[in-house]
Amino acid sequence: MPMSAALLVLAILALAALGHWSGARFARRARAAGQRLPALPVYYGWYVALWTGLPSLLLLVLWAATQDWLVRQILLAQLPPTLAALPADRLALELTHIRNIAYGLAPAQGASPEVLAAVGEYLRLRGLARMAGWGLALSAAVGGLAFAAAQLSPRLRARHAVERLVLLVLLLCSVVAILTTVGIVLSLITESLRFFARVPAGEFFFGLTWSPQTAIRAEQVGASGAFGAVPLFAGTLLIGVVAMLTCVPLGLMAAVWMSEYAPARVRDIAKPALEILAGIPSVVYGFFAMLIVAPVVRDIGTALGLEVAAQSALAAGLVMGVMIIPNVSSLSDDVIRAVPMSLREGSLSLGATQAETITRVVLPAALPGIVAAVILAFSRALGETMIVVMAAGLAANITINPLDAVTTVTVHIAMLLVGDQEFDSAKTLSAFALGLVLFFATLTLNLIALHLARRYRERYD
């Protein structure tokens, strides 16, 4: 399948190349015939090539995105009554099963004859849909070629036309960023609304127990678990606070030392070395937390006579703090260095020591930028997943004792969605509600940080 799709794309590109060649040849001949053209021949070539390739490739992408939905709708309409009579959520599960068999992800043995027939039907429909899509794309390419070739004339202002098309493509590409945000918001909101149709929002936002049902059995439909997300919010905040208590003093002091005291050569080594901390993948930190830090924290706690959980919030928070030190230090370093020298010189000339200058003049002047850095780091801590998945566990406790085990929003999003899911259960949908909360929490923090950073930049520009 990927081979043949690649062939199709190659065919479209070949058609576009043909278009380029014929367009350029037209222009060269017209020139040779003594006509004055408003653009270079190569633009006539590009004009035809773009009209050949662009619409058909766009169509191909759109078709690839929608064909499965179409196939599913047609399949649903044709299902035998024994399957079609199932309730909606069972039906969705059955459809996933059919698709898994068709893709070879699930064994076909043991499936009922109706299901097997549906698998066959699905494969047939998918083959049809693919052929239709390819026919569509190829005919769009040929049509575009014909259209552009018909437009060719010595009076065609080919460069303008090509530049307008290219500009349109550039604009479309920058709209992808908006589309991504819209996609995130829409998918989170629609799935969350389906969740809130099953579980009241009040319970989710204010309920104190979190235990989504764990066993999925096909017969057992609907939610029987408790979906009060407060313990998750509390755990996320606790780990986030531990992380901030680790990274803010360390990162800030490191930034101050690097920007105000360090000799240039030390700084040139220390700054990239600190950045390494941010470059290490979080799964590595998670393993480190699990293997080294959690046992050490536990041993120290036990030696001090304290009760420490095996997966304490302290261990996860400490490691997370280390990971986000560069977020704080790097940004703070930049804003501290951006404080005008005249402020320092004024303070020093009044007889203040350098430390006094830093704490009373430089840091207050850089405060908005530093606060922005800290807020961004906190937002990163809230959204960090792998460290907490590996080191914090699943125990949903409400506590402010960092030696207890807590869990976070991200852990549960990850755990609820790993593996095969029944896509309509409250359990699965709750992950999207959690994701929605996480997205808006980090969005708010990011916007505040961006706003602060911009105000700060304006102040000294």
Add this chain to the structure above:
Amino acid sequence: MTDAAALTPPAARPAGVPLSPHLSPRIAARRRGRHRAEMRFRLYGLAALSLCALALIVLLASLVWSGLSAFWQTHLRLEVEISTRHVDPTRPQAGDYGGMLRAALEARFPEVTSRADRRRLHALLSSGAEEDLRRMVTADPSLIGTRQRLWLLAGTDVDMAVKTGLSRVAQQIKEGAGVRLSERQLEWLERLSREGDLALRWNSRFFTAGDSRDPERVGVLGGLVGSLLTLLVCLALALPVGVAAAVYLEEFAPRNRFTALIEVNIANLAAVPSIVFGLLGLAVFLNAFGMPRSAPLVGGAVLALLSLPIIIIAARAALRAVPPSVREAALSLGASRMQVVTHHVLPLAMPGILTGTILALANALGETAPLLMIGMVAFIVDIPRDILSPATVLPVQIYMWASGAERGFVEKTAAGIMVLLAFMLSMNAAAILMRRRVERRW
């Protein structure tokens, strides 16, 4: 900016020496205190930096410490009779190689007779040994009918015992600690070891195999290929779109609300938690578009969305670094704005854009959470062949090994991390080299 380090305060005076005849003793004492505070402040800074460095060193050292041993694997040397009793020369693929190995073990330890002991004896070898032997004989059927002295892969319990040290394991068994070997098995191992038939040998399997349920048989190749395919998809999607978006925003976009909206979006997307992109991939690519689970195509698409804002920001910085004089010169010669960009600005900015792209890809290489959401966490033994076959990626592989129950997985996890970090390091080094090469000052 002037150098901040040039502004160091005057050196502290020895205590007791008056600072100046005009200063009262009270002021002088206060001044000494202030200078001590200065020293303390400086020390805090240095201490903070040293703590960060220490954390980094401990992290890397502990990984190397616990992962280095995974590159060597325990093997037993046995004399194996590849007899026609166990394998049919016409169909070497279907031979009973397990039986062959069991016979070889029993020939080596003829005194073992009871059923339970024989089972313990057989447990010394890994199922991978059988696999290796099958491959060897299938490749060279002329071996059938001969006797070969072969190094065979040992099971994970044997491997762990050898790596801990056999004498220490014996001690642990006496103390009743939870050891997965029996006293008899340890005796056999000690005998093999005395006779030079028990050795740690280079674990080439780690670089040529995919995942496995047995820690002694796992390899990183599956994850490595999966990561590579995923990154290729990510690159193919994110680079053109990112460069196009950056060119539009930097060179063509009018200053209006719509552009401002795009810019805020990009800045915010760069800080959205990666797991949210995983949710997007699950809801849109898998459920709405019906793309296959666990495929590098989907993983690459999710990572492309994730690294797009980073690439756009880097590309815009590179475009901005091209001096306006270049644009003005081209415009004054009659080039259109599009020609200025495609003929002059973009080629000049390309090295910077590529550097930023490599760094963004190195970042994407380490992403784990969003790929868990789209099913790249499945147990997959085969090496993926194309962007639609089920695959896993290196960081997810590491995560799966880290949650493995067997003790043998700990060193494999750390070793996998070493491979991942080496991969990332080489990408970063490539980016730095490229920047050095092409860095130009205008």
